[in-house]
Amino acid sequence: MERGTPGPPLAQSLGSALTLLLAVGVLFAALEAVMLLPVDREYWVILLFPVVALVWFVAGTVAWRRRPGSRIGLIIWIGGIATLVAGLVNTDVPLAAVMGAIFATVTIAVTVHLLLAFPSGRLPDTRSRVIVVAAYLTATVLQMPTAVFTGGILVPFGVPMDAEPAAIGDSVQRIAAFALSVATAFVLVDRLRRASPARRRVLAPLYGYGVGSVLLIPTVALALGLLPLTVVVAIQLTLVAGIAVAFAVGVMIGSFERTAEAEELAAWLGTEEPGRAPLRAAIARALGDPTVDVVYWLPVRDGFVDDRGVTVDLPDRDGRAAVVIESAGQPVGAIIYDAQLLPEPSRVRAVGRVAAIAIARERLTTELRTSQTALRHSRVRLVEAADRERLRIAKDLHDGLQVQLVLLALEAGRIEGAAEDAAARSEAAQLRQGIEAAADALRRLVHDVMPAALVERGLVLAAEDLVDRMPIPTRLETSGLEAPLGSTVMNVAYFIVAEGLANTAKHARAASASVRLIRRADVLTIEVADDGIGGATDRHDRGLAGLGDRVDAIGGRMSLASPPGGGTLLTAELPCGS
Amino acid sequence: MRVVIAEDEVLLRQGLRLLLEEGEFDVVAAVGDGDELMTAVGAHRPDLVITDIRMPPSNNDEGLRAARRIREQYPDTAIVVLSQYVQRRYAIELLDGRAARVGYLLKQRIADITAFRDDLHRVVDGGTALDPEIVAVLMSRAGRGAGVVRELTPRQREVLAYMAEGRSNAWIGQKLVLTEKAIVQHTSNIYDALGLPVAADDHRRVLAVIRYLDGVAG
Numbered sequence: 001m002e003r004g005t006p007g008p009p010l011a012q013s014l015g016s017a018l019t020l021l022l023a024v025g026v027l028f029a030a031l032e033a034v035m036l037l038p039v040d041r042e043y044w045v046i047l048l049f050p051v052v053a054l055v056w057f058v059a060g061t062v063a064w065r066r067r068p069g070s071r072i073g074l075i076i077w078i079g080g081i082a083t084l085v086a087g088l089v090n091t092d093v094p095l096a097a098v099m100g101a102i103f104a105t106v107t108i109a110v111t112v113h114l115l116l117a118f119p120s121g122r123l124p125d126t127r128s129r130v131i132v133v134a135a136y137l138t139a140t141v142l143q144m145p146t147a148v149f150t151g152g153i154l155v156p157f158g159v160p161m162d163a164e165p166a167a168i169g170d171s172v173q174r175i176a177a178f179a180l181s182v183a184t185a186f187v188l189v190d191r192l193r194r195a196s197p198a199r200r201r202v203l204a205p206l207y208g209y210g211v212g213s214v215l216l217i218p219t220v221a222l223a224l225g226l227l228p229l230t231v232v233v234a235i236q237l238t239l240v241a242g243i244a245v246a247f248a249v250g251v252m253i254g255s256f257e258r259t260a261e262a263e264e265l266a267a268w269l270g271t272e273e274p275g276r277a278p279l280r281a282a283i284a285r286a287l288g289d290p291t292v293d294v295v296y297w298l299p300v301r302d303g304f305v306d307d308r309g310v311t312v313d314l315p316d317r318d319g320r321a322a323v324v325i326e327s328a329g330q331p332v333g334a335i336i337y338d339a340q341l342l343p344e345p346s347r348v349r350a351v352g353r354v355a356a357i358a359i360a361r362e363r364l365t366t367e368l369r370t371s372q373t374a375l376r377h378s379r380v381r382l383v384e385a386a387d388r389e390r391l392r393i394a395k396d397l398h399d400g401l402q403v404q405l406v407l408l409a410l411e412a413g414r415i416e417g418a419a420e421d422a423a424a425r426s427e428a429a430q431l432r433q434g435i436e437a438a439a440d441a442l443r444r445l446v447h448d449v450m451p452a453a454l455v456e457r458g459l460v461l462a463a464e465d466l467v468d469r470m471p472i473p474t475r476l477e478t479s480g481l482e483a484p485l486g487s488t489v490m491n492v493a494y495f496i497v498a499e500g501l502a503n504t505a506k507h508a509r510a511a512s513a514s515v516r517l518i519r520r521a522d523v524l525t526i527e528v529a530d531d532g533i534g535g536a537t538d539r540h541d542r543g544l545a546g547l548g549d550r551v552d553a554i555g556g557r558m559s560l561a562s563p564p565g566g567g568t569l570l571t572a573e574l575p576c577g578s
Numbered sequence: 579m580r581v582v583i584a585e586d587e588v589l590l591r592q593g594l595r596l597l598l599e600e601g602e603f604d605v606v607a608a609v610g611d612g613d614e615l616m617t618a619v620g621a622h623r624p625d626l627v628i629t630d631i632r633m634p635p636s637n638n639d640e641g642l643r644a645a646r647r648i649r650e651q652y653p654d655t656a657i658v659v660l661s662q663y664v665q666r667r668y669a670i671e672l673l674d675g676r677a678a679r680v681g682y683l684l685k686q687r688i689a690d691i692t693a694f695r696d697d698l699h700r701v702v703d704g705g706t707a708l709d710p711e712i713v714a715v716l717m718s719r720a721g722r723g724a725g726v727v728r729e730l731t732p733r734q735r736e737v738l739a740y741m742a743e744g745r746s747n748a749w750i751g752q753k754l755v756l757t758e759k760a761i762v763q764h765t766s767n768i769y770d771a772l773g774l775p776v777a778a779d780d781h782r783r784v785l786a787v788i789r790y791l792d793g794v795a796g
Binding site for chain 1: 593
């Protein structure tokens with residue numbers, strides 16, 4: 001599995017690697033400074049080569065450390081190396097001097113590379129790749145005639161200058177360089193035109209400085225022909241040093257590790273919420289991988305879940321891979337993608353960094369939704385468990401104690417029948433009646449918890465039995481209840497009717513009442529109404545309040561309308577989808 | 579007299595069997611569910627069937643459905659349905675337009691052995707035995723709101739309730755310590771008040787009264 005943003009240990013190892021690299025750079029620069037010592041020219045100018053190279057190394061290291069996702073740091077480092085090698089032209093070591101001559105203009109090619117690869121360090125399109133390759137070839141291959149035959153480096157070794165091939169090479173190089181400069185400028189202007197105003201403010205000075213350097217460095221010698229050579233070289237090298245610094249600063253001030261796709265994603269993140277396509281689709285579009293999945297970290301599950309709260313294992317085979325996205329050092333989610341389509345996880349990681357905040361927010365939403373769903377399910381389970389438990393107790397009483405009481409009463413009845421004298425008969429009869437009264441009380445208790453009609457025939461008959469026993473005229477209307485209801489809904493519905501009618505009988509002083517049980521589609525509507533004195537509230541009615549909780553738990557709603565003098569209407573709607 | 583008992587509680591089944599056998603009833607089969615009941619009735623063709631309502635295999639109104647089938651297939655077989663809880667709808671379904679040879683009682687009534695045996699004999703002899711609790715529900719239901727039942731005297735209502743239970747004039751007279759003639763007078767007044775024709779026998783009288791009470795609910 002690919003891990004996304006480097007965790008602290010990885011960041012540390014990157015830091016120490018860069019420090020080591022910088023140390024090596026300093027060592028080589030010092031080495032070159034020593035190699036240049038015997039040269040009989042003005043040492044301070046010559047010494048500028050390792051110094052400028054050092055500037056590039058430092059700038060490259062800083063850029064690299066700040067933006068590990070961007071390759072600008074690496075390219076700056078290459079530029080530093082090129083500058084260091086170019087400095088060798090001034091040494092007395094023949095091979096090193098030739099190398100130096102060949103590398104004299106590579107730094108300019110690196111500058112073109114930086115310009116076109118900024119800010120990700122990657123060349124985003126074919127035209128920029130062609131230009132960069134051409135620039136490196138122009139700086140090396142076309143430099144060779146000049147390097148070998150002119151510049152005076154070979155004169156001390158007895159090789160005469162041959163101006164003709166050098167001049168031809170030089171001319172071809174100049175023409176190529178000019179063409180490449182124009183092409184580069186064209187691409188950069190095109191990019192500036194399409195960039196957002198905020199980015200343009202960063203890009204324009206950088207491009208200006210970069211392109212200016214590319215054009216100025218080779219021509220400064222011509223333009224400033226009157227000045228001493230040392231001054232010309234000093235100006236050139238200062239300009240070169242400035243390039244590294246400019247790009248390092250540019251990388252740091254913009255969050256320019258964004259790649260083109262990340263930029264598109266960033267634009268999406270900035271759009272207004274309502275019209276926004278889902279995060280997954282936006283990331284899929286940004287990566288060009290329609291199979292992308294975004295999953296969210298759920299600490300309670302110690303794993304990842306999709307937006308419906310279903311646990312997902314991160315894949316690492318069958319061409320699927322995942323990059324974990326972190327925000328503030330904590331995992332927030334992961335992007336699962338097609339590893340064949342996107343062989344480099346770094347691109348996914350870059351997109352993930354841009355989308356991290358959005359993923360973090362979606363994660364919270366998912367977490368909330370998941371916990372809400374879990375809560376609702378657990379409440380339904382609690383209601384069902386309570387129902388089951390009540391039913392179990394009622395059934396135990398019905399099958400056990402109630403039967404035993406009947407048997408005891410029967411036994412008392414037999415003693416009563418067999419008793420010889422009147423006193424004993426009377427006592428046995430009293431005992432029997434006492435047991436019968438106990439059996440009766442138990443029977444009513446069991447019925448209150450587990451109405452026989454509800455168990456045997458369902459809601460309609462049970463409601464009818466309640467209505468039958470009302471002391472005032474009560475109408476019952478039912479419809480759509482031919483198919484059996486789920487036992488939880490049936491129980492809740494029954495107890496709403498029972499509680500409503502009990503309240504009417506006890507408190508309403510009503511002349512009549514009515515009960516309606518209407519099932520339409522997946523909703524059971526319950527109405528218990530009376531024409532009594534009203535003024536009922538569910539606040540002081542523990543029965544109703546308890547029922548309200550159960551109605552809530554199964555996703556229904558219940559309301560009580562009872563204006564003083566205006567009767568009472570208890571309404572409930574229960575979902576009863578099959 | 580040959581009896582088949584259907585009751586899923588083993589202890590209660592044994593208690594019932596004992597009670598019946600002590601009272602000169604011949605228990606030819608005692609079973610525990612609706613299917614066995616139908617088989618036993620087919621095999622033994624008993625004079626009387628006593629059955630519980632809630633029994634396996636369905637554990638809902640198994641016994642009631644069996645009772646209705648038996649009434650239809652074997653009209654000469656008397657049926658007494660026992661239950662922990664009684665309700666109007668079951669009584670109406672059980673009677674089904676014919677009040678002869680049928681009883682519907684609370685299970686706990688068996689403890690008053692003499693009264694229970696009397697009820698059984700009455701049913702076997704072609705009469706009716708409806709539990710006082712059912713009758714109370716019917717009476718209260720018919721009497722709520724505005725209605726003729728409400729205008730009856732308390733004594734008349736008492737007599738009407740006994741008539742609905744399936745009691746004979748002689749029994750009612752004994753119970754209320756009145757002459758049978760006085761009871762006849764009461765019943766006649768009740769018929770007039772309710773607008774019912776005078777019934778030839780007790781079970782027709784029960785049916786008429788029950789139909790009346792069930793029909794005039796407030």
